[in-house]
Structure formats: structure tokens, C-alpha cells
Amino acid sequence: MSGLTTTGLTKSFGGVRAVDDASVEFLDGRINALIGPNGSGKTTFFNCVTGMIRPDAGTARLRGADITGLAPHRIARAGIGRSFQLCRVFPRMTVLENLLVAVRPRSPLGALKRSAQPADVAKARDLLTRVGIEHLEHVEGRDLSYGQQKLLELAGVLMADPDTILLDEPAGGVNPALIDRIGALVRELNAEGRTFLVVEHNMDMVMSLSDHVVVFDRGRPIAQGTPAEVRDDPRVLEAYLGV
Ligand SMILES: Nc1ncnc2c1ncn2[C@@H]1O[C@H](COP(=O)(O)OP(=O)(O)OP(=O)(O)O)[C@@H](O)[C@H]1O
Ligand SMILES: [Mg+2]
Known part of the structure; x- marks a missing residue:
């Protein structure tokens, strides 16, 4: 079944068509990847389908429901x-506080500390255990390694219980051991029913x-299919290698 789909999605910045008439389909309940050379429009695509940027044209749907241009x-x-x-980790908040602001992004930190709901705190601790950084609960964001920040950000995404999760370069700048952990987490969360879309x-x-x-x-989308199909696609080799 199709999950997130777009039809003719387009976004230009000045003369640059960052996303150009993109009609794509991502599978519901699966792990989908969005790949392409630097500057090929992947992050802009994410920004369009999450409402950070309003597309110039085209539509985005989630399991059939039109979400184009929503806040x-x-x-x-x-x-x-x-x-x-x-x-996006707040450097001067502790790991736990970072998760609590993920649920109430508009609360000032003072109010947040006074009014944190026990259920939110319990959920935040569960998620820290899940991603393997529960021992860092009281450490400030700025003292985490980059990979630990990525794990914290993933826990923050999970606080809202999304059924479809978009990750923009989860392994970028992360050491190999943590890359494996992030991959294993994505697999586990997918087995529990969450759809992934990973750049x-x-x-x-x-x-x-x-x-x-x-x-x-x-x-522009130039190929869509299984990993083996796109790996052997001459258009993909050309885009990456210019051959
Ligand atoms: N806010 C912006 N203003 C102007 N141009 C932008 C803006 N955001 C992106 N672009 C341009 O749009 C194009 C696509 O950029 P985008 O960041 O979406 O690519 P990407 O595939 O995510 O690249 P990378 O793999 O390097 O992260 C690039 O030419 C980029 O310079
Ligand atoms: Mg990008």
C-alpha cells in the first residue's frame, strides 16, 4: 500500500528548481530510502511534505489524505x-529536558520543569532506554557526542508517536558502531509498524x-524500486558517477 505520495511536487528558490515536478510513492509500513547526489532536493522534499516550506505546485498525500501546504x-x-x-538538540538543556520540550515546544523551560507531566517523563525515560542513552539523562545537550545527539533527536521524534518517520541523514557524521545501532533501531521500530523514509x-x-x-x-525522481533495481539502473549510475 502507498503511504506518502506526491504528485508534481515543485519548489524553486530563485532560478533553482530544488524539487522539480516530483511524483513519487513511498510504501506504507516499510523502510523507504530517498537518495541522490548533494543538492538534488532531498531535504527540500522533506521540508515540503512536513509543512516547513510550502511547495509552489503539486500535492502531497498521506495514505490518500491531502496534506499539501498544511502547517x-x-x-x-x-x-x-x-x-x-x-x-536539533538544545545545547543547554539536559537530555531529559530536550525530550520534554519535544512534546511542549512552546513552553518556556521554567514552566516545563514545573509542569512536566509524569506520563511524559516516564515516556521520555522509556525512549532514552530504547535508544540506549538512559545513562545520559542529566547530561546537557552540548556535552553529547554527535552520534548521541542523533539518538536523542530520534527519541525526540518518537515522543509524538508518529506512524511515519522521516530521517534526514541519520548516519551522517556518526561513528560505525552508532550507525549500526541506528540501523537496528529503525528495523525494530519498523517491525512494530512504523513507516520510515530515510535520506x-x-x-x-x-x-x-x-x-x-x-x-x-x-x-527529479529518476528511479524508484527495490535496492537491487535502482543499484543496477544506468540512470542512477550516471547521476552519481557522471558516466
Ligand atoms: N532555502 C534555500 N534557499 C535557496 N536555495 C536553496 C534553499 N534550500 C535549498 N536550496 C537549493 O536547492 C537545491 C536542493 O537543496 P537540498 O538541500 O534540498 O538538497 P539535498 O539533496 O538535501 O542535498 P544534500 O545531500 O547535500 O543534503 C540546492 O541547489 C540548494 O542550494
Ligand atoms: Mg539535505
């Missing part, structure tokens, strides 16, 4: 969660993790 919080309520290519340059991770791969080149 980010409404798209989040529809069940889509996302992480950012450049991690990633680490081809070993993409090929071993995903059921379905969409390839962008200069804002």
Missing part, C-alpha cells in the same frame, strides 16, 4: 515525524535497510 503541527498530528540533517548517503546502510528506494537527480 507543520497539523502534519505532525497527521502522523508524520522528522529529524533534521543538522541535528542517506551511506549506501551500505541504504541497501541493507530499505525495501524501496527513490532516487533524485536535480530535483
Whole structure:
């Protein structure tokens, strides 16, 4: 079944068509990858389907429901969660506080500390255990390694219980041991029913993790299929290698 689909999605910045007439389909309940060379429009695509940027044209649907141009919080309520290519962890908040602001992003920190709901705190602790950084609960964001920040950001995404999770380069800049842990977590969470859409340059991770791969080149989808299908597609080799 199709999960997130777009038809003719387009977004230009000045003269650059960052996403150019993109009609793509991601499979519901599966691990999908979105790959392509640097600057091919992957992050802009994520920004369009999560409401951070309003597309110039085209539509985005989640299991048939039109989500085009909705505000980010409404798209989040529809069940889509996302992480950012450049991690968004608050440096002067503890790990636990970072998770609590994920549920109440508009509360000032003082209010948050006074009014944190026991259920939210319990959920945050469960998720820290889940991603393997429960021992860092009281450590400030700025003292985490980059890989630990990525795990914290994933826990933050999970606080809202999204059924569809968009990850923008989860393995970027992360050491190999943590890459394996992130891959294993994505598999586990998928086995529990969550759909993933992962932008990633680490081809070993993409090929071993995903059921379905969409390839962008200069804002346009040039191939969609299983990892083996896209790997052997001459258009994909051309986009990456210029051969
Ligand atoms: N806010 C912006 N203003 C102007 N141009 C932008 C903006 N965001 C993206 N672009 C341009 O749009 C194109 C697509 O960028 P995007 O960040 O979506 O690519 P990407 O596939 O995520 O690349 P990478 O793999 O390097 O993260 C690039 O040419 C980029 O310079
Ligand atoms: Mg990007």
C-alpha cells in the first residue's frame, strides 16, 4: 500500500528548481530510502511534505489524505515525524529536558520543569532506554557526542508517536558502531509498524535497510524500486558517477 505520495511536487528558490515536478510513492509500513547526489532536493522534499516550506505546485498525500501546504503541527498530528540533517538538540538543556520540550515546544523551560507531566517523563525515560542513552539523562545537550545527539533527536521524534518517520541523514557524521545501532533501531521500530523514509548517503546502510528506494537527480525522481533495481539502473549510475 502507498503511504506518502506526491504528485508534481515543485519548489524553486530563485532560478533553482530544488524539487522539480516530483511524483513519487513511498510504501506504507516499510523502510523507504530517498537518495541522490548533494543538492538534488532531498531535504527540500522533506521540508515540503512536513509543512516547513510550502511547495509552489503539486500535492502531497498521506495514505490518500491531502496534506499539501498544511502547517507543520497539523502534519505532525497527521502522523508524520522528522529529524533534521543538522541535528536539533538544545545545547543547554539536559537530555531529559530536550525530550520534554519535544512534546511542549512552546513552553518556556521554567514552566516545563514545573509542569512536566509524569506520563511524559516516564515516556521520555522509556525512549532514552530504547535508544540506549538512559545513562545520559542529566547530561546537557552540548556535552553529547554527535552520534548521541542523533539518538536523542530520534527519541525526540518518537515522543509524538508518529506512524511515519522521516530521517534526514541519520548516519551522517556518526561513528560505525552508532550507525549500526541506528540501523537496528529503525528495523525494530519498523517491525512494530512504523513507516520510515530515510535520506542517506551511506549506501551500505541504504541497501541493507530499505525495501524501496527513490532516487533524485536535480530535483527529479529518476528511479524508484527495490535496492537491487535502482543499484543496477544506468540512470542512477550516471547521476552519481557522471558516466
Ligand atoms: N532555502 C534555500 N534557499 C535557496 N536555495 C536553496 C534553499 N534550500 C535549498 N536550496 C537549493 O536547492 C537545491 C536542493 O537543496 P537540498 O538541500 O534540498 O538538497 P539535498 O539533496 O538535501 O542535498 P544534500 O545531500 O547535500 O543534503 C540546492 O541547489 C540548494 O542550494
Ligand atoms: Mg539535505
